[in-house]
Amino acid sequence: MPTTIEDFRITRIQYPRSRPIGDSQVRFDTHHIGILELITSGGETGSGFFGALAHPQPDQAELTRVFATEVFPTLKGGVPFALTHRIARPRGGNIRANPFGAAVDQALWDLQGKELGLPLYRLLGGTDGRVRAYASGLDYHMTDDEFQTFFAEARVLGFAAHKIKVGHPDLAWDLHRLGLLAEVVGPDATIMVDANEAWSPKEAIRRAHAYRDAGFAIYWIEDPCLRDDFAGLARVAQEVPFSHINSGEYLDLRGKRLLLEARAVDYLNVHGNISDTLRAAWLAAEYGLPVSLGNTMFEIGVHLAAALPEANWIEYSFQDYNQLVTEPVRFDGGYAIAPERPGHGMIPSEAARAEYARPNL
16 A cells, blocks of 8 residues: 655754845845655655745744645645646635645655655656756855856866856946856856846847857846746847747746747746646647756756756756755766655755754744
8 A cells, every 4th residue: 555644844944044145136145944844654754845035934833834724634645646646726715825835746756756766857757867057156246256256166166057147237247247257167168147037128138239249158048038028038039049048937837838839938947846847848848948947945956857858957056055954966077966865865954953943933
């Protein structure tokens, strides 16, 4: 008989980041992380992770109460294999926001891999656990010296592709940062930029040409304008033939479908919920487009990138939370290496839980 979900545990984590992260719109200085553990009748534990960027999580007791009343009744007694394939169609007042969706999905897939003794990427059909990674600074708020030090160290670690934040009101600032990057990563590096919706379509086109005219070859421009301006994104894609357009991370599955239908993207950006990422990748395949894996908690996305046939890149942002798990994802020579441990392999560290748990605000 397959094991069933019988219990759960939530841990609230909070501590200062080693550096501020952000972009042209936001800045964040503190980690606000939640660990969800689903426990089966066989004693196995599947882990999932959730977080908040801008604000602290509620008290651990409140997180536990909300999960126990609104989410766990839909899981208790269920088989992890069945739960990941369940189709739910909530309507009206049953559509309520909570932070647990991706964490539940991760924990259920983790349990499937553990029950079968397979690492997640192999469970998903992958055969090679190595995926090209790019170094992402989330660097908008770094000083110039911090910026150059960060990317110089990434290059020493073997990263040959680098993504920086742009979208400053002053074009000269963007060009200055691109110049600083070129000084430390060299002429052969692959360069991506991320504007985080800073521009109108016309301004995005102007900036892309300005970068090119200044001698910078930009592999992709991420989120140049509003996420749901599909006509505007399509216009940028048509008028900037020398750079790829990467978008979709802010959109739900329906939004990603509309983005693809509008032919408004060259790389579909996916991350977070494992099941939804698989569905989005299937949609992208229908249009013959590759996907890229954006930041995922503890780099769990490496399993998806390794399994999906057209996932060419995974983002790595050095977010100083490796100490929260017993064995983090390993990077070697600019590649992310999917763990061979059963499940996704991210096991919460009990020592880190004791050190960083903050049950109360």
